[in-house]
Amino acid sequence: MKFPIFMDNHSTTPVDPRVLEAMLPYFTEKFGNAASRNHQLGWEAEEAVENARKQIAKLIRCDAKELVFTSGATESDNLALKGVAEMYKEKGNHIITSMTEHRAILDTCKALEKRGLEVTYLPVDKQGRVSPDDVRGAMTEKTILISIMLANNEIGTINPIAEIGKIAKEKGVLFHCDATQGVGKIPVDVNQLAVDLMSLSAHKIYGPKGIGALYVRKKGPRVRLVPLIDGGGHERGMRSGTLPVPLIVGFGKACELCEQEMPTESKRMAAMRDRLQAQIMEKLDECYLNGHPTERLPNNLNISFAYVEGEALLMGVKEIALSSGSACTSATLEPSYVLRALGVGSDLAHSSIRFGLGRFNTDEEVDYTAKRMIEAVTRLREMSPLYEMAKEGIDLKSVQWAVH
Amino acid sequence: MAYSDKVIDHYNNPRNIGSLPKDDKAVGTGIVGAPECGDVMKLQIKVENDVIVDAKFKTFGCGSAIASSSLATEWLKGRTVGDAYNIKNTDIVHELNLPPVKIHCSVLAEDAIKAALDDYKKKSAVGAPTEAPAAQSVKS
Numbered sequence: 411m412k413f414p415i416f417m418d419n420h421s422t423t424p425v426d427p428r429v430l431e432a433m434l435p436y437f438t439e440k441f442g443n444a445a446s447r448n449h450q451l452g453w454e455a456e457e458a459v460e461n462a463r464k465q466i467a468k469l470i471r472c473d474a475k476e477l478v479f480t481s482g483a484t485e486s487d488n489l490a491l492k493g494v495a496e497m498y499k500e501k502g503n504h505i506i507t508s509m510t511e512h513r514a515i516l517d518t519c520k521a522l523e524k525r526g527l528e529v530t531y532l533p534v535d536k537q538g539r540v541s542p543d544d545v546r547g548a549m550t551e552k553t554i555l556i557s558i559m560l561a562n563n564e565i566g567t568i569n570p571i572a573e574i575g576k577i578a579k580e581k582g583v584l585f586h587c588d589a590t591q592g593v594g595k596i597p598v599d600v601n602q603l604a605v606d607l608m609s610l611s612a613h614k615i616y617g618p619k620g621i622g623a624l625y626v627r628k629k630g631p632r633v634r635l636v637p638l639i640d641g642g643g644h645e646r647g648m649r650s651g652t653l654p655v656p657l658i659v660g661f662g663k664a665c666e667l668c669e670q671e672m673p674t675e676s677k678r679m680a681a682m683r684d685r686l687q688a689q690i691m692e693k694l695d696e697c698y699l700n701g702h703p704t705e706r707l708p709n710n711l712n713i714s715f716a717y718v719e720g721e722a723l724l725m726g727v728k729e730i731a732l733s734s735g736s737a738c739t740s741a742t743l744e745p746s747y748v749l750r751a752l753g754v755g756s757d758l759a760h761s762s763i764r765f766g767l768g769r770f771n772t773d774e775e776v777d778y779t780a781k782r783m784i785e786a787v788t789r790l791r792e793m794s795p796l797y798e799m800a801k802e803g804i805d806l807k808s809v810q811w812a813v814h
Numbered sequence: 815m816a817y818s819d820k821v822i823d824h825y826n827n828p829r830n831i832g833s834l835p836k837d838d839k840a841v842g843t844g845i846v847g848a849p850e851c852g853d854v855m856k857l858q859i860k861v862e863n864d865v866i867v868d869a870k871f872k873t874f875g876c877g878s879a880i881a882s883s884s885l886a887t888e889w890l891k892g893r894t895v896g897d898a899y900n901i902k903n904t905d906i907v908h909e910l911n912l913p914p915v916k917i918h919c920s921v922l923a924e925d926a927i928k929a930a931l932d933d934y935k936k937k938s939a940v941g942a943p944t945e946a947p948a949a950q951s952v953k954s
Contacts, residue, residue: 719852721876725817725825737852738876743915745852757849793831793880795856795872796849811848812929 415775418731419614419709419768420563420591425660426616426769432663433618436656444653445644455655462662466623469665470589470608471599478624478645479653479661483590484514485638486609486624487557489649490586491518493635494555494607495527498584502552508532508540508569509751511559515588528552534751537702538567542574549581556585560592560603564735564748564764565701566710568592575604584633590614590622594668595676595707600625606633612657616769617664621657624648675769680708682767682776687711689780694787696800700735700749700762711765714749714758717797718790723763726786730779735762757796757806817877818911824881829888832870834858842934846925849874853919855883857926859890859898861934866890866898871926878916882906882923890927895934901927 416424436458444459446452463474480486491505507519509531519529530548532540540558556578561568571587578585586607589598594615600608608625612618626648627633641650668675691697696716712735715723720734733739735746737760745759754762765779791797796806817825833856834841840861847854853875860868869887873880885906890898906912906920 717874719875719879722825722880725822725877736876738878755850756852760849760852793828793872794874795845795854796874798833798856798872806849811854812846812925 411772411774411778413729415730415771415779416768417771417775417779418733418764418766419771420764420766421733422613422619423616423768424770425618426664426667428667429617429660429663433656433660436659440655442655444655445642455653458655458659459653462658462665465662465666465669466610469598469669470593470610470625471601472625473628475646476600476625476628478626478648479658480622480624480649481620482613482622483512483588483609483611484622486611486622487512487514487586487588488518489624489635489638490607490609491515491522491555491557492638493648494584494586494633495522495525496636497634498554502550502554504528504530504550504552505555505557506530506532506545506548506553507557508534508559510534510538510562510564510748511557512563512588512590515557515559534567536753537705538562538565538700538748538752539702539705540569540574542570542577545574546577546581549577549583553581553583556583558585558587560587560589560598561596561707562701562748563591564746565712565752566591566707567701568596568705568707571603571605578606579604584631591707594665594672595679595709597672600627606631612661612664615664615668618657618660621654621661623661671769676708679767682771682773683709683711683765685773686765686767686776686780687713689777690783693780693784698754698758700752700754709767711767712762713765714754714762715787716758716761717794717800718787719760720762722790723761723783723786726790727779727782730782733764733766735764736760820910821877821881821912824884824910825877828871828880828884830868830870830884830891831872833872834860834868834870839937840934842930842932842937844926844929844931844933846929847875847922852876853879853922855879855922855926857883857886857890857923857930859930859934861895861938864894864896866893866895875919875922876916878910878912879919879922881910882912882919883926885909886923886927895931898927898931 442451442455444455467474584606587605588609593610606627611622698714700712720736721738737745749759836843856872869890871883873883903920903924
């Protein structure tokens with residue numbers, strides 16, 4: 411086994427060696443600018459880009475012409491929300507989204523609110539799902555956009571996108587889906603999901619960092635956007651700037667590999683994830699799964715280990731790369747807003763660990779991780795005053811804590 | 815965010831984990847923090863002839879919180895009760911090289927120390943058990 415074991419594949423993924431191989435020629439040999447129309451280097455670059463576009467389009471079942479390359483899903487999210495808000499401002503000023511979206515959506519919505527837009531942040535149920543009825547209920551005549559994520563990056567819960575899409579179509583409101591975590595792991599079909607805009611990112615699917623795309627529907631309806639970036643009119647005017655050809659080639663190859671390997675790979679992920687979960691929960695009591703038990707990404711596990719704090723737990727398994735919803739592990743010193751939205755108490759949010767399995771994890775690594783987690787949790791529980799009190803039969807919820 | 819070696823040492827080899835009997839008159843117990851905050855420290859001291867002869871802790875919290883409370887028990891042992899009040903959170907920050915974002919862990923440790931000392935003082939201020947009061951005259 412190689413250390414550290416990387417089990418944080420929701421944060422990023424290693425570039426697949428086959429992806430890297432596909433990219434390399436475009437750095438030093440075929441280094442042309444894809445917009446150079448008058449020489450071989452330009453034509454080669456353009457061909458590579460269009461080929462990649464097709465590979466990506468195949469994965470999400472759209473037309474290649476409907477893809478706009480961006481620097482990543484964050485930019486795609488910004489472009490979708492701000493681009494629609496600006497383009498359709500005569501039509502309305504209301505956006506519907508959910509409380510568990512990625513910061514790229516939430517912070518963009520906050521920025522739009524400062525510009526005078528109104529945003530409804532829908533709650534989620536105890537397992538993290540948005541209700542299509544809630545979406546319908548929140549719509550007004552001024553609603554111009556709905557934005558709901560396909561699958562959550564912390565708890566893996568998959569939303570009922572197709573049902574929401576149907577409602578959006580009924581009401582004639584554009585529907586954006588941040589599909590960053592779902593693409594390549596579960597089947598995605600923009601028509602089946604009835605989405606008009608969709609964000610995706612390469613570095614979550616064994617591609618390079620720094621490249622993503624926004625799917626922009628061309629027909630039924632034709633979606634138009636005001637671009638964020640001007641300067642040359644690349645990507646049909648929606649995103650100017652010289653295309654990073656090697657990154658795009660990598661993105662395309664990554665998508666092609668996902669398309670080919672997804673059927674077997676997602677089964678393998680789910681089996682490893684289930685194995686990890688079973689081993690941990692067999693040996694430890696008071697462990698709680700966060701998120702939906704079945705409508706969940708095949709590679710995701712998010713568990714709260716009662717009476718033990720997340721950062722201390724990660725310190726105890728430092729040869730394994732994981733992440734936590736604890737306040738101590740966040741830049742803002744706030745516990746995970748996603749877990750709080752589920753109604754998970756802050757104490758359990760502080761005790762949560764997210765496991766993100768990936769293509770390069772093995773059963774051996776899973777078994778090792780389970781063993782080490784059990785050891786670390788057991789050790790920390792021995793050191794925990796909360797565990798001691800719970801074992802004495804004290805109801806922690808009834809205690810008056812001396813907070814300073 | 816790399817931890818200082820001292821924090822890692824306290825985390826891997828915590829000093830004085832455990833519990834003292836909290837009903838013992840010579841034992842002072844301080845519990846501070848709250849589960850919703852992600853930080854709870856229980857600190858206990860055993861005092862003989864005004865000297866802290868033993869100290870134990872248990873902590874629910876991050877590595878820095880564990881290290882702060884572990885260090886606190888180390889420093890408490892051997893001090894008089896009065897002198898123990900002089901332990902400041904800034905001393906803990908300095909000793910463990912805590913970064914700014916973890917300073918509050920040391921503050922909580924100082925609170926825990928004071929809570930344990932106060933608890934001991936309160937318990938030892940209660941005098942020898944008094945006789946049952948003489949029968950009161952019946953109130954009219």
